[in-house]
Amino acid sequence: MNYRHIYHAGNFADVAKHVGLLYCLQALKRKEAGFFALDSHAGRGFYDLQAPEAQKSGEADRGVQRLVAETLGNEFLRDYFSAIRARRGKRLPRYPGSPALIAQALRPQDRALFVELMPAEARAVEREIDSQGRIRTQIDDGYAALKAFLPPEERRGLVLIDPPYESLDELKMMLQAFGDAYRRWPSGIYLMWYPIRSASQRSAVHARFEALRIPKMLLADLAIHPDDAGLGLAGSGLMIVNPPYGADEFLRDAYGAIHEGIAAPGAGYVEVTRLTPERMAQ
Ligand SMILES: C[S@@+](CC[C@H](N)C(=O)[O-])C[C@H]1O[C@@H](n2cnc3c(N)ncnc32)[C@H](O)[C@@H]1O
Structure with a gap:
């Protein structure tokens, strides 16, 4: 596996995914009862945006750094900016990955499990995040972890599935693992990320999700480049199953603000x- 998230940390897709993740975490905290969060492809805790890899790709510069410069006061992005510690007029020195964002949201009664295949990344999570006994990090295959750890004893919580899409089979593997997990735990909130490269590929991804015949799927797509422009990643897709109340409206507004802040003029x-x-018809 060649994938290293440090090249992509803080790009517009990370922003879109993390805005959705934070909304779901906040929604789970509307009730006192503890919840469980499983991050199946966790990456590391924090990414150094001065690192040569991040500088070379420039993705954070065109993503989160630009967003902070353009839209820091936006009301729909307020919680996101506070979670990533954005400050007026300051470039972010580092960007939190999903484990850091989840860890920060946990209350004493909540629990999280971070699963990562690359030992160096998993060890970074352990080093960078103070677990306070509520968090475990495991070096493992994320899809195997979905089988092993769901449903959780809390019976409420969320699952983030954010694979690297290096393999052509990734979507198939993800849908299979999600379908199995959903059968065992149909009330969990599932967030699944997918890349958008072209209009036809995007429609095909939607059709594959639809074919699972699972109710309450909210799709949240944000593109900042023209589809089919050959730019690699045109957009970011997030499928949220069992979205919390208010997610549709919130994401429409928040993604609108991100688009306005960083999309190429007239694109996306x-x-x-x-x-x-x-409910699905029988
Ligand atoms: C897109 S990155 C994760 C980013 C992270 N979720 C975030 O939002 O900050 C994908 C991660 O999955 C890891 N990975 C790849 N294959 C995996 C597998 N089968 N199981 C678990 N992790 C895997 C990669 O090493 C990489 O760190």
Whole structure:
């Protein structure tokens, strides 16, 4: 595996994914009862945005750094900016990965498990995040962890599935693992990230999700480059199953703000819509 997230940390896809993740974490905290968060492809805790890899790709500069410079006061991004510690007029020295964002959101009654295949990344999570006994990090295959650790004893919580899409089979593996997990734990909140490269590939991804015939799927797509422009990643897709109340409206506004702040002029779009209904017809 060649994938290293340090090249991509803080790009617009990370921003979109983390805005959705934070909304779901906040929603779980509306109730006192503890929850469980499973991050199946965790990466590390924090990414140094001065590191040569991050500097070379420039993705954070065109993503989160630009967003902070353009839209710091935006009301829909307020919680996100506070979670990443953005300050007016200051470039971010480092960017939190999903484990850091989850760890920061946990209350004493909540629990998290971070699963990462690369030992160096997993060890970085252990080093960088103070677990306070509520967090475990495991070096393992994220899909195997979905099988092993769901449903959680809390019976409430979320699962983030954020694979690197290096393999052509990744979507298939993810949908299979998600389908199995959902059968065992149909009330969990699932957030699954997918890349958007072209209009036809995007429609094909939606169709594959739809074919699972699982209700309450919210799709949240944000593109900042023209589709089919051959730019690699045109957009970021997030499928949220069992989205918390208010997620549709919130993500429409928040993604609108991100698009306005960093999309190429006249390019891209925001689409936040239900892919499947509240109940599936028999
Ligand atoms: C897109 S990055 C994760 C980013 C992170 N979720 C975040 O939002 O900050 C994907 C991660 O998955 C890891 N990975 C790749 N294959 C894996 C597998 N089968 N199981 C668990 N982790 C895997 C990679 O090493 C990489 O760190």
